[in-house]
Each structure stands twice: as structure tokens, then as C-alpha cells.
Amino acid sequence: MLIFSLLLLHTLLCTGTSSSFNFGLHRSRRGASSVVTFGDEPYQGTNTYPLDYACDGLKSTCNADFCTVVATEPTCDFIAKTVKPGAESQTCQTCTQELNDPRCTTQALKRAVHAAGGQVHAAYCTDKYLVLSATGAGSWQPNLEDIPMPPAGDGNTCRTRTWTVEGRNWKIPLVAGSGAYELLTNSHRSNNNNGNAFPQGAGDGAEKYLCTTDRGAFGLPSAGPAGVSIDGQDAFPVFNNGALLTPSWCEVDSCNEHVGQGGGPPHLHGDPFGEKCLYSQQNYTGIDGTASSINAHPPLIGWSLDGPSNYGRYLSLDAPGGRVELDECGGHTHDNMPYHYHARIQSGKANRQSRGDEALYLIGGEYQEFPAFPMGPDQCWKGDVSKQTDFWNNKNDLYAPCCSMTNYYAREGVTINGAGTLDTESYCALPSDFGLGVTGTSTDGCIIHDSLKNGKTCNVECAEGYEMSSTTSVTTFTCNKGALVAPTLQCTAKAGHTFAVTKAIPCGTNCVETTSCTAILVVETWVIVVAIIVGAIVLIVVVAVVYVKCCKKGTAATMDGTKGLAKSKEVEMADVEDGKNVASV
Ligand SMILES: [Zn+2]
């Protein structure tokens, strides 16, 4: 695991120097959505980047232009660990697979994980979770040698430019069934419910949420994955564990990959979009399987640990949902699809903590902008993880397959304990898009990425602003023993049609305006902190009163010891608040 990494950067965490303490809830209202901005808040930039902006290529990186300083330390030599993907060693449990989640069918799993290069060893649904088992090796070769400033390992004598495999398992709450995930009512980044759901509060750790004085809180883990990619790699937030955008920290490669100080498999800190990465324009397929259809809904690229699926970036606003604004968590709902995340490109802004050449990131007193590539979820989880009983629990039996299960994916050569005969005929997987201007209908409508039962049909039609060609006759999808029969629907845009831009819904009374780290700590912790502070103040006041009284009486001798005690208490508290280090994970 990458949780316990060495300390690299000494910086202030959730406390601050008064000069930069700049987040007095500067709220600005732009249109209907609420925006919270900070002194050097990420995403306050004004640049927009082309939708197909890619940082592909062996010698290019996703880092900012000012990342010109390259670390020269030798490469760390990590020792390969024993690989235990998990799928082979699990004992099956008595349960019934939940197949009402369309992601759980054989065809859907095959479409997702097999299409990602077959790096996942096994994928199946239990009655509660979608379970993935993999080694962490990606479906492409990481370009770690291109990272300007990879994390330092081994006492800062080397840099992490290599990786090793390691057995990893993930469990994703399902959209249906007894363990179905629930969504929060708001999508604010300092989401109060999920802030309280982190067992260890704010700070640096897999069970702590991201938080710094400069940027406030983000309802995502600071040193652990927020999701997993379809090829079985951990997907961390776009931030490092100090809440800094990884591109301005100059520590990700051209596919937004990163290896932390402890080594192990590479993990993602951003959108792996590019010819040499997880997915590219080739993976945007239309109704007829045509590749490179930028008007298709972006392809599935992973799942978030709170439950919803994660799709690629939009390459065209005309794609389904392309004009439905993403919320702060990086997700939206459209076309009868359940809430889901998308990768996207944001404009970040350098700050005093950026790396690289200061002469390039601070020009004429102005911090420069750079592109950042959140993979999704972006700044929070929309799923209410507090409702997931075993969210933080990694016990083996939670991952165990249901005995005699029939819908699953097993990589060639991998045997899943207790698995039944593979069912490839009961369901068909609907495509990631129905074609330009085509959408599902409300009655028996087809849903993008859904599963269709054998013998069933669903309907599609032209979306608003499009019209059907005169030669079109079939408007239904049919599933015939695992084989999907697609219609030949042709929808063309109406002349002179203007598209209505869908605005995000204002969060109203459910908005959580608190952005300080301490305000959303676990209540018990907060009470203890307050008690300590109040206790210290009372002690100091008592000491002062005694001191005054003693001085008046001229008995200073008894005071020295008490005064010393008060002094040491102050030092201790200062240590707690200022002494936190931030490691690079
Ligand atoms: Zn979408």
C-alpha cells in the first residue's frame, strides 16, 4: 500500500500563516451555481483549453510549462512484491449476484475490463459490490522517466521512476440491491456528510480527507484512491496529499500517472487520455461501432469507490449530456443514465507552493495558469459513503464471489473459486452511444451503457434538435442470446437549431458553506480540540490570576513551576498545529 510514505515536503496542514490565510468565504455567484473561491484556489484560472487537449507522447508530460527543473537523483530500486491478485485465492460465499445493476452482467464486464487490455484478473458482482481484482499494472507502459520531479524515496537519495506490481482488490457499491449506494443532496466540495464519514478527519492519510489552509477541504481521500480505472489502477484525486494540483507539482507523467514514495504500482492522478494512455478519441464509438465519433458519449474509464461510474472527457458539446454542466464532484445526470462522473480539463493557477521555475510561474507578480486533468470524481464524492456500512472495511470476505455465480469476467488462465458456468447469453450490453442526435425514449427507452435482457427490446429516437432521415424504419435494440441487434437510425441536426444549455441546479439550503478544515472534523475530535484549547486558556488565566496575586503578595517562588507548566502547554499545542508534514503519495 502507498499509504505510509516517507515525508517529503514540510508544509503547513490545516493551519496557516496569517498572511496567506485567505479563505474568508469569498463567495461569488455566477449565474445559478454557487462558487467558492480562495486566495490561491485551484480552478480560479480564466483559461479554457481545447476539449481534445492531450499531453501524449514520451517526452511530453501533463505538467505545467514552468516544470522545467528536472530531478537528477538516481532512480529508486524497488523490490518486487509477491503478487496476489486475490481472485484465485478467494473462497466463495453464499449469496445471490445482484444483476439489476447493468454493470454486473458478463457482457458489460467484458466490454469494460476486457476492452481495457485484459489487465484485470477478475471482475464480478456480489450481492453488494462490483469487485475488481488486479495487479495494478496498467494497460499501457507508464512514462515515469518523463516526470520532472517524481517523489523522492529511500531517504531522499533516489526518485520514483520505476514501479512494481502488487495484488489489489476494489469493491464498488452497486446502483441496485441491498447495498445500493445513496447520493448526497448536494455536490459541494467541502461536503459535510462525507467530511464526517472519514474515520480520521482531515489531514494526510487514506482515511483522512484532503484539507489545507489555503484551499480548505475536499471530500476526497488525501492519500488513497477515490476510484479505480477499467484496467485496474488506483485512481487518486487530481491533487496530491497536500491538496496541490499534481501538474503544478510537476510529478505526473504524460498519462497523469504517478508512483508514490513507497513504490508499488503506478496510480492515476488525472485523466489518462491520449494515444499512449488508457483511452483516446478511438474509444468514442457510435451506434454502428464507428470509432472516433466525438459526438458519442465518452467511454467508461472506471468506477468511483462511492458507487457511480466514471466516464471519459467530452470531446464535443453535441454528445449526449455534453451541455449538462458537471457539478463540483465532476458528475451529472442525463438521458436516463444514473448520476456519473466525467474526466475534464480545468484551468489551475500556480501559487507560492508550485514547483519548477519560479521565474516562469510568477511573472510580474501574477501567478501563471496551467491545465489540470481531473479524472473524476473531481473535488468530492457525490455518493454518501457514510451510508455504506463497510466502506472503510477491507476484510477478505467482503470481496468473496457468490458461489455458483454465472455473470463474471475472468482473465484467460484465471480461475475464480466457486464460479458457475459463465452466462454469456442472458444479457446484451448496450453501446456507449446511440449515434449523433439519437437518444433513448421515456417508454422502454434504451439507456446508454445499460444491459438488455435476452429477448427484450428498447427504443431510441432522435433527440431534440434532430430529425430522422426518411429512410429510417427500425428504432429498437434487441437482445438475442447475448448478441445485440442495433437499429439503423439516422438523425440529422435540424437547420438553424440552437441548443439550450442546461444549467446546474443551485444547491440552495443544502449548500455547505463551511470550508475550513476544522469545522468539518468528526464531531468528537472537534469537541476534544475545543476542550483542550478552552482548558489551556483557563489554565493560562488561572496562572495569570495566581501570578498577579502572588506577585502582589511577593511570593513568586511558587509561581515559577506553574508558569513553566503553562509555557510547555503552549509549545505542545503549537507543535500539534504547525508540525504536520505532507508526504507525496
Ligand atoms: Zn455524461
Ligand SMILES: [Zn+2]
Ligand atoms: Zn500519487
